[in-house]
Amino acid sequence: xxxxxxxxxxxxxxxxxxxxxxxxxxxxxxxxxxxxxxxxxxxxxxxxxxxxxxxxxxxxxxxxxxxxxxxxxxxxxxxxxxxxxxxxxxxxxxxxxxxxxxxxxxxxxxxxxxxxx
Amino acid sequence: xxxxxxxxxxxxxxxxxxxxxxxxxxxxxxxxxxxxxxxxxxxxxxxxxxxxxxxxxxxxxxxxxxxxxxxxxxxxxxxxxxxxxxxxxxxxxxxxxxxxxxxxxxxxxxxxxxxxxxxxxxxxxxxxxxxxxxxxxxxxxxxxxxxxxxxxxxxxxxx
Numbered sequence: 006x007x008x009x010x011x012x013x014x015x016x017x018x019x020x021x022x023x024x025x026x027x028x029x030x031x032x033x034x035x036x037x038x039x040x041x042x043x044x045x046x047x048x049x050x051x052x053x054x055x056x057x058x059x060x061x062x063x064x065x066x067x068x069x070x071x072x073x074x075x076x077x078x079x080x081x082x083x084x085x086x087x088x089x090x091x092x093x094x095x096x097x098x099x100x101x102x103x104x105x106x107x108x109x110x111x112x113x114x115x116x117x118x119x120x121x122x
Numbered sequence: 123x124x125x126x127x128x129x130x131x132x133x134x135x136x137x138x139x140x141x142x143x144x145x146x147x148x149x150x151x152x153x154x155x156x157x158x159x160x161x162x163x164x165x166x167x168x169x170x171x172x173x174x175x176x177x178x179x180x181x182x183x184x185x186x187x188x189x190x191x192x193x194x195x196x197x198x199x200x201x202x203x204x205x206x207x208x209x210x211x212x213x214x215x216x217x218x219x220x221x222x223x224x225x226x227x228x229x230x231x232x233x234x235x236x237x238x239x240x241x242x243x244x245x246x247x248x249x250x251x252x253x254x255x256x257x258x259x260x261x262x263x264x265x266x267x268x269x270x271x272x273x274x275x276x277x278x279x280x281x
Contacts, residue, residue, distance in 0.1 A: 009170050016166025016222070017159035023217035024158035028151045034220055035256045041221060042261040050268035058188075063169030066188040067195060067222045068162070069257065076265035084273040092269045096262060102189040103196065104258070107227045108250065110200040115234040115246045118204040 008062045015057070015064030038069055045073030075099040154216050161211070161218025169195055169222075192223050199224035203231040229253035 019041070026037040048054040054074040058065040065071060076096055083095020097104065131139065172194050176187040202208040208228045212219040219225050233252050237245035251258070
């Protein structure tokens with residue numbers, strides 16, 4: 006039950022950071038999300054993101070910061086096995102599920118639905 | 123950025139700028155932040171539920187359950203976008219729905235739906251990543267640089 010509490014709090018706080026970038030920093034949504042992704046990648050490089058996932062579960066894996074983390078994780082994991090080339094071959098290894106499902110479902114949606122509102 | 127732009131403007135234009143800035147409605151930052159916290163937290167709470175569902179019912183570990191969870195959240199987000207519901211939630215939640223991975227899927231699905239009338243190849247295919255593209259570009263490039271630094275670092279350190 007504790008994981009649920011921290012998932013809510015940590016996930017909520019990451020969104021608060023995003024909202025502050027929008028409202029106080031006056032960044033566009035695209036800038037805000039890009040900043041968060043890069044932040045996730047940097048935290049991953051410093052090996053700080055994995056402990057956050059252990060602590061907050063989905064509170065750390067659902068926000069877009071985890072996309073940056075997963076890219077770094079995939080690149081580093083493959084680089085360990087096959088050297089520098091592994092950075093290129095492994096970069097999408099972990100995020101494949103997210104990106105491919107987003108493409109597949111979005112395309113299906115375009116086939117099935119008409120835009121609303 | 124705005125300072126550089128200001129220098130190019132005539133005094134009258136500058137005056138207009140400060141006037142329009144003053145009459146802009148103040149953003150209710152505190153309310154927005156509260157909404158973002160509640161909505162973002164709730165989405166992550168649902169995500170945790172989906173994660174646990176995968177752990178209990180299939181042979182997933184805490185770590186490997188993250189991938190199918192993201193896929194399920196993306197599916198839910200695309201369905202809500204298709205039904206026109208996500209935008210209503212997003213209006214209330216602000217960054218609370220934009221920051222989770224559901225917002226990434228929403229931007230792709232809504233772009234795909236919006237440009238459907240331009241055809242499947244040029245419209246749907248060409249525009250799907252219009253908004254999500256910047257996330258992937260900056261994510262991949264920063265991940266590349268970080269992974270390069272780390273890998274070269276361990277190579278030099280290990281040698």
